[in-house]
Amino acid sequence: MKVAKKSAVAAELLPCPFCGGEAESVKVTTNRVVVTGCVRSACMASVISVTEVEGRQKWNLRIGPAQQVVS
Numbered sequence: 001m002k003v004a005k006k007s008a009v010a011a012e013l014l015p016c017p018f019c020g021g022e023a024e025s026v027k028v029t030t031n032r033v034v035v036t037g038c039v040r041s042a043c044m045a046s047v048i049s050v051t052e053v054e055g056r057q058k059w060n061l062r063i064g065p066a067q068q069v070v071s
């Protein structure tokens with residue numbers, strides 16, 4: 001489930017806490033924000049931030065250790 005992405009931003013995104021799907025950061029140039037969230041259209045969990053790094057930090061915030069996520 002590890003996918004090599006073009007951008008090498010510090011923190012790796014954790015899986016979606018709701019559906020376990022992969023997450024990604026997308027720059028919305030029209031609104032000058034970064035939407036970081038689940039790639040599954042049926043889930044749509046996301047956080048909005050100004051920078052990609054901030055978005056990744058917000059997305060990775062969760063209760064409990066990430067290792068407990070079932071893959």
Ligand SMILES: [Zn+2]
Pocket residue numbers: 016017018019020021038039040043044045
């Ligand atoms: Zn999800």
